[in-house]
Amino acid sequence: METTFDAIQSIKSIESNYGPEVAREVVQIFINDYPAKITKLKNAINEGNFESVRFVAHDIKSGCLSMGIKPMSNVCETIEREGSKLSKEELKELSERLATDYSRISQSYGKYLNIGH
Amino acid sequence: MMPTVLAIDDSREIHPFLKTALSQTCSLLLATTLKEGEEILSKNEVHLILLDVSLPDGSGFDFCTTLQSQDVTQKIPVIFLTGKIGVGDKVLGLALGAEDYVTKPFDVLELRARVESKLKKFLYYAKEETYFQRGSLKFELSTYSIYLNEEKGNQKLNMTPIEFKLLLKLARSPGYVLSREQLIDSVWGDSVYIEDRSVDRHISSIRKKLGICSSYIRTVPGLGYQFLAEQQH
Numbered sequence A: 001m002e003t004t005f006d007a008i009q010s011i012k013s014i015e016s017n018y019g020p021e022v023a024r025e026v027v028q029i030f031i032n033d034y035p036a037k038i039t040k041l042k043n044a045i046n047e048g049n050f051e052s053v054r055f056v057a058h059d060i061k062s063g064c065l066s067m068g069i070k071p072m073s074n075v076c077e078t079i080e081r082e083g084s085k086l087s088k089e090e091l092k093e094l095s096e097r098l099a100t101d102y103s104r105i106s107q108s109y110g111k112y113l114n115i116g117h
Numbered sequence B: 001m002m003p004t005v006l007a008i009d010d011s012r013e014i015h016p017f018l019k020t021a022l023s024q025t026c027s028l029l030l031a032t033t034l035k036e037g038e039e040i041l042s043k044n045e046v047h048l049i050l051l052d053v054s055l056p057d058g059s060g061f062d063f064c065t066t067l068q069s070q071d072v073t074q075k076i077p078v079i080f081l082t083g084k085i086g087v088g089d090k091v092l093g094l095a096l097g098a099e100d101y102v103t104k105p106f107d108v109l110e111l112r113a114r115v116e117s118k119l120k121k122f123l124y125y126a127k128e129e130t131y132f133q134r135g136s137l138k139f140e141l142s143t144y145s146i147y148l149n150e151e152k153g154n155q156k157l158n159m160t161p162i163e164f165k166l167l168l169k170l171a172r173s174p175g176y177v178l179s180r181e182q183l184i185d186s187v188w189g190d191s192v193y194i195e196d197r198s199v200d201r202h203i204s205s206i207r208k209k210l211g212i213c214s215s216y217i218r219t220v221p222g223l224g225y226q227f228l229a230e231q232q233h
Helices: A007-018 A020-047 A050-067 A070-085 A088-116 B012-022 B034-043 B060-069 B087-095 B108-128 B161-171 B180-187 B196-216
Strands: B004-008 B027-031 B048-051 B078-082 B100-103 B131-134 B137-140 B145-150 B153-157 B177-179 B217-220 B224-227
Touching: A007 A020, A007 A050, A007 A088, A007 B012, A020 A050, A020 A088, A020 B012, A050 A070, A050 B012, A070 A088, B004 B012, B004 B034, B012 B027, B012 B108, B027 B034, B034 B060, B034 B161, B048 B060, B048 B108, B060 B078, B060 B087, B078 B087, B078 B108, B087 B100, B100 B108, B131 B161, B137 B161, B137 B196, B145 B161, B145 B196, B161 B180, B161 B196, B161 B224, B177 B180, B180 B196, B180 B224, B196 B217
Parallel strands: B004 B027, B004 B048, B048 B078, B078 B100
Antiparallel strands: B131 B137, B137 B145, B145 B153, B177 B224, B217 B224
16 A cells, blocks of 8 residues: 555645745754654653644644655554554554654655655 | 735655746745745745645644634635635635635646736725724724824834734724733634733733723723724714
């Protein structure tokens, strides 16, 4: 399901709607800010602090929705909405999926930035 | 001059989209926390607020309620801009007095149209009350300025924004005794702790600046303060 997501295509869509400067700014923010957000989510899961889990998941979801990164926004939507019913292990699994998606997408975004130069 | 819109959203990645969407419509001020938003509001004339719901230092819903309770901010239209898509959240946001509720991801043209529509309405009504007169004092609401009407002309009084808000609050209820707590809630909101003595210090400063009109404010021992301009003039 996630393999159908084309990161370069998503950022090109932003580029065509908002211009290259916005696309580059958004990509930079994604690359720079999201590792800390995902770490924060993992820490909150480990601590069993569900309020914080939901808050961080919502934060990541909102950003990803705006950037059109559906695989990550879908995972966060699940955590935000269903999180209270999920076990710690299930939440950890979802956060790992999020980290994997981030890694893959940020690599593509990195290529996009390099091509831009 | 372009109207000013304040956007409070902690997702920095949203900001470039907002800047692009609204660059032709307004002057955009950005904040990532409610505290930053409050600071911007205290220093700028803001015509519309785009407000996220989940913020690091509190809830946008609570902040909206606070805005509605304060004289200076209650008329500023609020549009929630949030990833909370549930019907319950939308209903709550609108019930709290928000003008609109936009969910993320937003369409740039739609957001611009909604902001322009609310600004148009707000600025139309704002024209109806650009100033407020009480006794010899004229409050210019759009600039937070107070003028003292004298025979030789209007003299601008050098009030701080807090002093402006305090004096306006009192002047809008002439004859009524307002407690320090009421003044604090109205001017600072109930989310911050302000000592009663702080109100007294501001009132003292206002009286000095009012000069010959210092008697407009009467201290009612044990109760609070009262604005008396109408009885005297």
